[in-house]
Every structure is written in structure tokens, then in C-alpha cells.
Amino acid sequence: xxxxxxxxxxxxxxxxxxxxxxxxxxxxxxxxxxxxxxxxxxxxxxxxxxxxxxxxxxxxxxxxxxxxxxxxxxxxxxxxxxxxxxxxxxxxxxxxxxxxxxxxxxxxxxxxxxxxxxxxxxxxxxxxxxxxxxxxxxxxxxxxxxxxxxxxxxxxxxxxxxxxxxxxxxxxxxxxxxxxxxxxxxxxxxxxxxxxxxxxxxxxxxxxxxxxxxxxxxxxxxxxxxxxxxxxxxxxxxxxxxxxxxxxxxxxxxxxxxxxxxxxxxxxxxxxxxxxxxxxxxxxxxxxxxxxxxxxxxxxxxxxxxxxxxxxxxxxxxxxxxxxxxxxxxxxxxxxxxxxxxxxxxxxxxxxxxxxxxxxxxxxxxxxxxxxxxxxxxxxxxxxxxx
Numbered sequence: 001x002x003x004x005x006x007x008x009x010x011x012x013x014x015x016x017x018x019x020x021x022x023x024x025x026x027x028x029x030x031x032x033x034x035x036x037x038x039x040x041x042x043x044x045x046x047x048x049x050x051x052x053x054x055x056x057x058x059x060x061x062x063x064x065x066x067x068x069x070x071x072x073x074x075x076x077x078x079x080x081x082x083x084x085x086x087x088x089x090x091x092x093x094x095x096x097x098x099x100x101x102x103x104x105x106x107x108x109x110x111x112x113x114x115x116x117x118x119x120x121x122x123x124x125x126x127x128x129x130x131x132x133x134x135x136x137x138x139x140x141x142x143x144x145x146x147x148x149x150x151x152x153x154x155x156x157x158x159x160x161x162x163x164x165x166x167x168x169x170x171x172x173x174x175x176x177x178x179x180x181x182x183x184x185x186x187x188x189x190x191x192x193x194x195x196x197x198x199x200x201x202x203x204x205x206x207x208x209x210x211x212x213x214x215x216x217x218x219x220x221x222x223x224x225x226x227x228x229x230x231x232x233x234x235x236x237x238x239x240x241x242x243x244x245x246x247x248x249x250x251x252x253x254x255x256x257x258x259x260x261x262x263x264x265x266x267x268x269x270x271x272x273x274x275x276x277x278x279x280x281x282x283x284x285x286x287x288x289x290x291x292x293x294x295x296x297x298x299x300x301x302x303x304x305x306x307x308x309x310x311x312x313x314x315x316x317x318x319x320x321x322x323x324x325x326x327x328x329x330x331x332x333x334x335x336x337x338x339x340x341x342x343x344x345x346x347x348x349x350x351x352x353x354x355x356x357x358x359x360x361x362x363x364x365x366x367x368x369x370x371x372x373x374x375x376x377x378x379x380x381x382x383x384x385x386x387x
Contacts, residue, residue, distance in 0.1 A: 005376035020362040027359020030352045042352025048343035056334035058105035061327045069095025070184035071223030086379040096143040097364045128193035135187035142180045189216040203337040204274040205288045217261040222326040224250040225319035232316045251309045295325015
């Protein structure tokens with residue numbers, strides 16, 4: 001199946017979009033309180049727990065789950081596998097929206113959002129956080145540059161400068177695609193580097209000098225499953241063809257990528273002798289077993305069977321487990337594994353933190369729906385057309 005992308009002609013305001021709008025409104029109200037009364041008014045952050053789910057989920061997990069953008073671009077454009085063009089634009093859109101909200105989540109989390117520009121001027125070249133900041137900022141720009149051809153297809157005839165810019169990009173787009181892949185690999189690994197300097201504040205189940213490698217290989221492993229999940233949700237909700245002929249081959253690649261990640265993770269755990277705490281019944285050990293058992297080992301075994309890869313429902317289930325496993329991994333590394341030395345009570349996210357996180361996810365879904373309704377992003381045809 002290879003169709004030209006087109007705007008989806010479906011009713012926009014549905015019960016689902018109304019729910020997303022309500023969650024967005026709740027997030028907006030919470031952020032008004034956050035910027036009026038400070039972080040303490042809507043979060044449980046303090047001097048012992050300087051970050052929570054806005055970093056563990058909104059930033060770290062958001063960056064990982066947006067990996068479908070650069071992995072699909074690498075496959076379709078750098079490796080020349082044009083067969084996967086049908087899912088490249090949706091993956092690009094998801095990555096652009098995801099990274100944009102990652103940047104916004106950082107603004108929400110830091111105490112003085114108006115000072116976020118300072119790393120650009122006051123540069124610390126020995127800081128992994130500086131590299132993450134520069135790479136993410138540049139990659140967000142690259143992602144929206146890569147999206148310009150989509151905008152030009154819709155509005156190029158109305159806005160001459162947009163059409164001219166699109167023609168200029170025809171000769172240079174290869175540069176931005178390669179740059180996007182390089183930048184992604186750099187900051188995906190550097191996110192793991194951030195906590196390498198905190199060996200005494202992390203559980204041995206997650207602390208390792210291989211954190212940068214584990215973050216990078218897990219991003220590779222989750223890229224195509226994320227494409228499968230988002231494509232399946234989009235085609236199902238909009239009543240479009242399933243595109244299983246494109247998604248099933250991606251799952252075969254995932255077997256290798258997820259297997260490499262699992263081998264490194266388990267091998268490192270055994271090598272460091274950290275496996276001895278796995279069955280102590282603590283919240284950390286249970287969370288680790290859930291992450292690796294249900295989020296890595298189980299879906300990897302499922303994908304080994306051709307019947308799973310050929311079934312839309314089973315493939316979606318396996319991919320969703322992988323996505324959930326990587327999401328839990330980032331949450332575990334940044335939140336669950338973190339041990340504040342002098343804290344008298346553990347950290348639990350406040351209702352305000354949860355509302356902002358859920359609202360951000362709803363906003364991404366809402367804007368995704370806006371984009372596929374107005375612009376040529378999806379290639380799958382309506383189900384009734386294919387019958």
C-alpha cells in the first residue's frame with residue numbers, strides 16, 4: 001500500500017477531542033497557579049526532591065518516545081527504504097510535537113523560566129546538561145524545518161515565500177535529515193549521562209556507567225514500536241486502513257534492537273552483581289522487575305512469533321508493552337531510583353503535577369488531530385474505500 005498523503009476528512013469535534021480540550025483547560029489553570037504562586041503551590045518538589053514527574057515523564061520519557069522520528073527518517077531517507085514513507089510523516093509530526101512539549105516542560109519545571117536562554121550565552125562545555133539543551137533546541141528547529149514540505153503542500157499555492165522556501169529545501173533537506181539523526185543520538189545518550197554523576201543517590205538496580213549506552217539503545221528499541229502504536233491508534237480512531245504491510249516489517253527490526261538493549265541491560269546487571277537486590281520485595285525491585293519483565297522480555301518473546309507480527313491487535317499489544325517499558329525505565333531512573341540523602345519522606349507527585357502531565361499529553365494528541373485534519377500527513381485510505 002503506497003498512497004499519497006492527504007488531509008483526513010473526518011469530523012473534528014468528537015467526544016475524544018472534547019475530553020482532550022477539558023484536560024488542556026485543567027493544565028492551563030494549573031499553570032496559572034504555578035506561575036502566580038510558584039512551584040510549591042502545585043508540586044511536591046522541595047530541596048530534597050528537586051525534580052519529579054515533569055522531568056521523569058514529561059522530559060526524559062518524552063524525548064525517548066519521540067525517537068520514532070529519527071529512527072524512521074534514518075530508515076526511509078538515509079537507508080533509502082522508501083517503502084516506509086507512509087509512516088515517516090506521522091512519525092515526524094509526533095516527534096516535532098513531542099520535542100516541542102519537552103522544551104515547554106523544562107520551562108514549567110525550572111523555577112525561573114525566563115532564564116532558560118542563559119545556557120546559550122553562558123556555556124559550560126563540560127556539562128552533559130549543556131549538550132542536551134543545545135541538541136534538543138537545535139533538533140526541535142530541525143524537526144519543524146523537515147515539516148515545511150508538508151506545510152507547503154497545503155499552503156504553498158497561497159503563500160509564495162513558503163513555496164520558495166520549500167523549493168530551496170529540495171536541495172538541502174538531506175543535510176537536515178542527517179543532522180537530525182546525529183543530534184538525536186547525541187542527546188538520547190546524554191540524558192543518561194546526567195545521572196552518572198550521582199552514584200550515591202541512585203539504586204544500584206539502575207545506576208551504572210553504561211547509562212548513556214542504555215538510554216541510546218532503548219531509544220533505538222522504542223522508535224519503531226512507538227510508530228506502530230501511534231499509527232494503529234490514528235488509523236483505528238479515524239477508521240483508516242491498518243497499514244500492517246508497513247508496520248509488520250518494522251516489528252522484525254525491533255526484535256534485533258530490543259534484543260540488543262535487553263542483552264546489555266541484563267548483562268550489566270549481572271556483571272555489577274546488582275541482581276542480588278531483585279527479590280528483596282522493595283518498591284524499587286518490584287518496579288525494576290515490572291520494567292524489564294513486562295516492558296522488555298515479554299514483548300521481545302511475543303515478537304519472535306510470526307502470528308504476533310501478523311496480527312494487528314497482538315502487534316499493537318507488544319509494541320505498547322515496549323513503549324510502556326521504556327516510559328517506566330525513564331521514570332524509574334529519574335524518580336524511583338533516586339534516593340534523597342536527608343529526606344524524611346518519599347516523593348509523590350501532587351495533583352497539579354499530574355494535571356500538567358496529563359494535559360500535555362492531551363495537547364499533543366489534540367494538535368496531532370489538528371495537523372492530520374488540515375495537512376497531508378497520513379497516507380492510509382478510508383476503510384470503506386478499500387472494500
